Amino acid sequence: MFVVLLKFAANRADAPRHMDGHNAWIRQGFEDGVFVLAGSLVPGVGGAVLARGEPREALEARVAADPFVKEGVVSAEIHQIAPGRTHEGLAALLA
Template sequence: MFVITLRFADKSKAPEFMDGHNAWIKRGFDDGVFLAAGSLQPNAGGAILAHKASPEEIEARVQDDPFVAEGVVSAQILVISPGRTDDRLAFLKA
């Protein structure tokens, strides 16, 4: 499981690349890799919960985000190996 944080580096460029960024997020959900996405508060960027990919695949996917490629955000990828979960999230331990 991965937690990806996307913290604003140059927010002024965000409107120019927003459509591409939103398409990138949609592709992550369509591919079954992204589980949740939302904003970091207060207005600091975004975060994504992802799974079903290798660390290398996640890194490549993150680099494909127009926000990352164009320096709108800086990305950090945290790798988590769940040891315990609520029963509803047991699939994350697989």
């Protein structure tokens, strides 16, 4: 399981220009079954994605393809989580 942090970078002002492509990238991640949660970092400093089901190298390539990352709107950090305990309601995410 991975947490992807997308923090606004120097080119933040270009976000509206690349929003459609970024939203399509998020949609594709959900359609592929890799993204299980996406949302904003509060207060307005970027976004985060919870991802699973593909190797780190594949996720790194996926993240690099995000128009926000490609255009320098955000910088990306990928953190891997090795779950030790999980609420029973989240067990399906780890299957």
